[in-house]
Amino acid sequence: MSDTPQIHGRVEPGFEALREVFTTNFTDRGDIGASLAIYVDGRPVMDLWGGQADPGTGRPWTEDTVALVYSATKGVTATLVNRLVEQGTLDLLAPVADYWPDFGKAGKEHVTVTQLLSHQAGLPVPAEPLTRQELIDGTPVLDVLCRQSPLWEPGTAHGYHALTFGWLVGELVRRATGSTLGALVREQIADPLGLSLWIGLPQDRNSSVAPLINGRPDPAALDSITDPEVKQLALQVVAAVSDPDSLLSRTLSTNGALPTPEASTWNDERIWAAEQPAANGITNARALARMYAACVGEVDGVRLLSEDAVSTARAEQVQGPDEVTIGESRFGIGYQLPTHAAPLLGEGSFGHAGAGGALGFGNVTSRVGFGYVQNQLGASLIGEPRTAALIDALGGVLA
Template sequence: MDVQGMVADGFEPVRKAFVRNFEQRGDRGAAVAVYVGRRKVVDLWAGTADADAGPGADRPAPWAQDTAQVVRSATKGVAAAVPLLLHQRGQLDLDAPVGTYWPEFKANGKDRVLVRHLLSHRAGVPVLDTPLTPAEAGDGVSGPEAVAAQAPVWEPGTAHGYHAQTYSWLLGEIVRRVTGRSIGRWVAEEIAGPLGIDLWIGLPEAERARVGRLAAVETPTPPAAQGLRVRAKRSVSDAYRDPASLTRRAFGAIDPLPDENDPAYRAAELPASNGVATARSLARFYAALIGPDANSGRRLFAPATLTLARTEESAGPDRVLVVNTRFGLGYMLHGPASPLLSPASFGHPGRGGSLAFADPETGTAFAYVTNGMQQNVTADPRAQALVRALRDCHAAQGR
């Protein structure tokens, strides 16, 4: 495996884990980046930019230093920063009813849904009675209209369940109502542009050629772990196979599922699922949430906002994911469903592989992106191998 990039002294175990992801865990094209404070300590990439390119492919394009990738639900962590920054600037009250900013949303018993409920997956609208087509999902109008008209499937604020797709229209519309800008434009103008990072919600046409192709790949299972893994996944798998379950309906709010390699899909602004980024830029984004950016020196979150992001808002049985999950305001927190670096960590995985998070206690920001989509939602074995290696590095260095 021809691995490109660098690791700082003391972080070599992360490189070893990255290589093993290709040798043993089915990776085809991927990158990982880690910052500690303003110091870049890991920046690695390898494999092919096209996950469809199997061993017999004719000279597939290699994953390059600037290859970007669709990161699926890891986009949610980027999107969550927008309402939190609007709150930090005094433009958005997290404890106000959503209807204060978006009057149409009050329909069908949602008048008491608070802004914070959107971020903590407590709004009660993870599903749509009538799913949207991929074209409708990305047109900027149909999604907000659908969630505004939707009746909640539980009393808002009383439980939580992962809003896998509807998160796009809930957050996107509240940002548009408050700022007059789309969430993708806001991210470009207020986050990615000032930081100088390659991160988009709504991919510009000029950047299309840089983005790798996603493909489903098998998840290799060591023989010793086969029984444990089957038992751990059975309830989620059963729920997803049931067309009437909240699990299936939440992920199926767009039907049929979009072709994530379609340029039209990538150009749409779906902050739940279609962000595009390099691992390096995604890590720098998280580093800027907790401290000064490595290049620009900018810091995004004030201390009080950082506390909001990582303070538990939802915990326990997740009505959609059918496991116990923990969420702050917009961010998944460390726990069995999504192990991060430490109990202080906050971030977001992407279904099938990607993961990005920050850990304020060690000043660490981590991002892993891949084009090989495996059958998992929150705890990809490749990402977890890298996190374990990083945890060992910190332990060896006394962090």
């Protein structure tokens, strides 16, 4: 059990239970530095931060601290793409090759924008080995992905494109707009809402980043799982993660060149500066909560997606066993949707979690925008106990 850190920020009356859980995440669940923010009906009801941004130097987590959020980045990318769909720049039913002719090779000619955004394209990992520098540069991996054939017939199955999602969607957006996805996120999302949010971090912001800290596996975690089905799934995941040749391991590490989650790999200013719209977003809880709040309603005069656009974005495209992650996954247009393992706030929810713990989501029923960002990477086999506790408390407050 850790010492209780000083928690800063504000909480509206009625939401005090969330502050207590946020504090307990430090004392009982391993948090070192973190931020939590919640919007309801377009206004902030909670904006908290605390702990240490960098235990090595003693630097505290402040109001301006940001961290790399791994796949919570995909929720930002999905928001930008769904804006482009609403603006008529992208057609969800069109083949990706209409925008990016080189993509339409080796059995990918008819892969649609929707299939790409819902992990149906069969391209979860490059078929050829690439160095870390080639992955940071981006163009070499795009060349490989264009040449290769899908691992399954596109549209017949789905499997989590943990990192390739970013290179593929980023290039689709560049071909359709002439601008990089990171630049459009600044122009259309971050700047209008005043967010500390980047996909491609400017060098002058490096000092505000909290370095990631590797998770601490609990050897008793498997023994604590009492549900036989959940335990069997956990054992399968452990086996796959332990096998460097499994599709899961190859996908999460890009054939070993970019291990995820692995703090030392991603605490690299070259990676912060690159644009990897699947995994290298750098932000804080306030930005995620405010962005999702502006998807489900208006925030200070800004609305990112219309009600119809949100309905399209969160319409289920795939559900069921995931070819990569083994367990159940469920996707709309770029967004994760609620599952049994991660119910969020129910069927009105849409968003994206990041490996290690970060989470952002919105809910159209309760008109909530939620954001949680941390530096201590979680090591849970199934689910993330810190966010689960926070969401349980939020559900109780809203009931």
